Structure formats: structure tokens, C-alpha cells
Amino acid sequence: MTFNHQNTSAIGIGTWHLGEGNQTKTESEMQAIKYGLDRGINLIDTAEMYGDGLSETLIGKVIKNYQRDNFQLVSKFYPFHATPKLIEQSLKNSLKRLQTDYLDLYLLHWRGNTPLTETVSGLEKMVQAGLIKNWGVSNFDLDDLKELSATKDGSHCRINEDLYNIASRGIEYSILPWQKEHGMSFVGYSPFGSDGGQFLKIKPIIQQMAKDKGITPYQLLLAWVIRNHDLLSIPKTASVEHMQSNIKAVDVQFTTDELQLLDQSYPKPTSETTLETI
Ligand SMILES: NC(=O)c1ccc[n+]([C@@H]2O[C@H](COP(=O)([O-])OP(=O)(O)OC[C@H]3O[C@@H](n4cnc5c(N)ncnc54)[C@H](OP(=O)(O)O)[C@@H]3O)[C@@H](O)[C@H]2O)c1
Structure with a gap:
């Protein structure tokens, strides 16, 4: 089946770090993923890079107790593993750590020196071999x-995964419209500005509006990130606790006035900008 974000839950599960x-920490992290899966979140995002395989290993321990076709699994390979031979090797290593026999999506984590034609041909071979359902890219600019x-x-590329949060809105200018036009789903990473919120300044308007709306x-x-569905x-x-809070956030709605107020502090892009990445 072709991947389409419309068929997934409104949020997925990020797993960097x-x-x-x-x-004790690992146990709490596994409980958080289980909590999400048990409440209908049906996509998990990981990468061979995350903890040098530790993220995939943790996910593998959780998902072996779940019916595989009830959720989608996304992983990524390094740009220096982007040749057909190394893609196959990386993929098989990821599948082993994840204790599964296929990925729903396999992404080139960011662009490197391998020509795209070579990478695409390697990914297509993995689709034909039944080891991945679909493939995509990440950190791709227009x-x-x-x-x-x-x-x-x-054109078989199903998704592009880029940075997207209220303080990093560059993709709204042309990447998101282009992907919509070409039927390519968009996955936005780091909605909170990454671990500890290090790449996103929470301005007073957010504190005040959240208080007024009775949310955090x-x-x-x-x-806000998923406001347009x-x-x-x-x-x-x-x-x-945070997984529970994030699931509840899916039901939060904004009025036009609220969105305009947020735009004043975190403006929409008005021209092409270089893609921001983390
Ligand atoms: N493709 C790429 O190049 C790329 C790059 C970056 C990220 N990603 C993907 O996107 C995912 C998300 O991005 P990210 O990990 O950079 O950061 P993020 O999701 O923006 O932020 C994570 C931080 O937010 C905190 N947090 C989460 N829910 C919270 C809540 N309800 N209340 C308060 N704090 C909360 C987390 O703390 P706790 O853990 O303590 O809850 C953590 O410190 C990654 O895990 C990864 O899967 C992809």
C-alpha cells in the first residue's frame, strides 16, 4: 500500500535519544511508547543513527508484543550508507534490531555525496525484495x-521529513505546497524545538495563550504544528505523562484570531529561505 499521512494518526512517535x-529510564521510555501505541498512535520514527542503534533496539523490544500491521515503522539510513549495497546492509541491521521483517518507510536521513539515482535504485530493490513498503527522504530542500x-x-518518494515548529516555519513557503502538489506527505520533526526545547524560544504569548486555553x-x-491537518x-x-499530554493536544483547536496573534510573534515566511535542520 502506498504511504499517505492521511492514513496515520495525527501524531507519530519520535525516538531520538x-x-x-x-x-529505569529505558523502562519508562518503553512504557511511553506502549502508552502511545495502545491509544491509537500508529507510526514510530527512528534511525540507525539514534544512539547508534539503541533507539531501534528499544523499539524492537516494545513492538514484538504488537501486531505488526497495526502501526507503521519508519527508519533512516546515513548518507554514507546510500549506495545499493550499503542500503541493503543498513536495512538488514535495522530490521534485526527492530525485530521485524519489514519497514513501512525507509528514508535517506540527509543528502550526501552518493548520486540520487544510485540511492533510488537501491531503495527500489529493497521494495521489490519486500523489505520495505515505501521509501522517502529527510532534510531535503526544494x-x-x-x-x-x-x-x-x-517520483516514488512518499515522504520528506523536515524540521517544522512554530519558530521554524520556512517549509510553509514552498516545500509544503510543492509536496502537496506532488502527492508527497510531509513529516515535521522537532515540534518542541528538540530535547530540552533548545531550538525554540517559548515567548510570553505562548505561555499566556496556553494558560487561557487551559493547556500547557x-x-x-x-x-499548532498539526492545526491544518x-x-x-x-x-x-x-x-x-508527556505522551498522555501530547495525545490530548491533538484535540486542541485554534480560532482565527489566536492564529493571527501567534503569527505576529512567530511570522510566516514571506520568501524562500534555506532549509533549517537540526
Ligand atoms: N529526520 C531528522 O533529521 C530528524 C531530526 C530531529 C528529530 N527527528 C525526529 O523527530 C523526533 C522529535 O524531535 P526531537 O526529538 O528533536 O524533539 P522534540 O520532539 O521537539 O522535543 C523533545 C523534547 O520535548 C520534551 N517533551 C515532549 N513532550 C512534552 C510534553 N508534553 N511536555 C513537556 N515536555 C515535553 C521531551 O522531554 P521528555 O522526553 O522528558 O518528555 C524532550 O525534551 C525525534 O525524536 C526524531 O524521531 C528527525
Whole structure:
């Protein structure tokens, strides 16, 4: 089946840095993922890079107790593993750690030196072998997407995963519209500005509006990212409490006035900007 974010839950589960702590922390992280899966979140995002495989290993321990076709699994390979031979090797290693026999989506984590034609041909082979259902890319700017779509089978790319939160809105200008036009789903990462909110300044307007709406600033940030129901956001949390809070955020709505107020503090892009990445 072709991947489409409309068929997934409104948020997925981000997993960067999971599985890197002690046993107590790891147990809490596994509980958080279980909590999400048990309440209908049906996509998990990981990468061979995360903790050098530790994130995938932790996910594998959780998902072996779940029916595999009830959720979608996304992983990513390094740009220096983007040749057909190394893609196959990386993929098989990821599948082993994840204790599964296929991925729903396999993404080039960011662009490197391998020609896109080679990478696409390697990914298509993995689709034919039944090891992945679909493939995509991450951290691709508009020029990269256009170049990709012009390569043989490049139009089979199902998703592009880029940074997207209230303080990093560049993708709204042309990447998101281009992806919509080309039927490519958009996945936005780091809705809270990454671990500890290090890449997102929570301004007083967010504190005030969240208070007025009876929600937390983090719930407001997440609800804002998915406000138009046109993309998937993949927040990461290591705790059940935060997972619960993030799931509740899906139901938060904004009035036009509220959105305009937020635009004043976090303006929409008005021209093409270089893609921001973390
Ligand atoms: N493709 C790429 O290049 C790329 C790059 C970056 C990220 N990603 C993906 O996107 C996912 C999300 O991005 P991210 O991990 O950078 O950061 P993020 O989701 O923006 O933020 C995670 C931080 O927010 C905190 N948090 C989560 N829910 C919260 C809540 N309800 N209340 C208060 N704090 C909360 C987390 O703390 P706790 O853990 O304590 O809850 C953690 O410190 C990643 O895990 C990864 O899967 C992809």
C-alpha cells in the first residue's frame, strides 16, 4: 500500500535519544511508547543513527508484543550508507534490531555525496525484495526534491521529513505546497524545538495563550504544528505523562484570531529561505 499521512494518526512517535540511558529510564521510555501505541498512535520514527542503534533496539523490544500491521515503522539510513549495497546492509541491521521483517518507510536521513539515482535504485530493490513498503527522504530542500523527482523512479518518494515548529516555519513557503502538489506527505520533526526545547524560544504569548486555553505550552506548540491537518508531527517523549499530554493536544483547536496573534510573534515566511535542520 502506498504511504499517505492521511492514513496515520495525527501524531507519530519520535525516538531520538531513547534507549541511551540506564534501565529505569529505558523502562519508562518503553512504557511511553506502549502508552502511545495502545491509544491509537500508529507510526514510530527512528534511525540507525539514534544512539547508534539503541533507539531501534528499544523499539524492537516494545513492538514484538504488537501486531505488526497495526502501526507503521519508519527508519533512516546515513548518507554514507546510500549506495545499493550499503542500503541493503543498513536495512538488514535495522530490521534485526527492530525485530521485524519489514519497514513501512525507509528514508535517506540527509543528502550526501552518493548520486540520487544510485540511492533510488537501491531503495527500489529493497521494495521489490519486500523489505520495505515505501521509501522517502529527510532534510531535503526544494531544489533537492525537484532533482529527486526528475530522476528515474524518483517520483516514488512518499515522504520528506523536515524540521517544522512554530519558530521554524520556512517549509510553509514552498516545500509544503510543492509536496502537496506532488502527492508527497510531509513529516515535521522537532515540534518542541528538540530535547530540552533548545531550538525554540517559548515567548510570553505562548505561555499566556496556553494558560487561557487551559493547556500547557507544549500542548499548544504541538497542536499548532498539526492545526491544518495536512502533515504529520512526530514529538519525542521519554515519559507516559508527556505522551498522555501530547495525545490530548491533538484535540486542541485554534480560532482565527489566536492564529493571527501567534503569527505576529512567530511570522510566516514571506520568501524562500534555506532549509533549517537540526
Ligand atoms: N529526520 C531528522 O533529521 C530528524 C531530526 C530531529 C528529530 N527527528 C525526529 O523527530 C523526533 C522529535 O524531535 P526531537 O526529538 O528533536 O524533539 P522534540 O520532539 O521537539 O522535543 C523533545 C523534547 O520535548 C520534551 N517533551 C515532549 N513532550 C512534552 C510534553 N508534553 N511536555 C513537556 N515536555 C515535553 C521531551 O522531554 P521528555 O522526553 O522528558 O518528555 C524532550 O525534551 C525525534 O525524536 C526524531 O524521531 C528527525
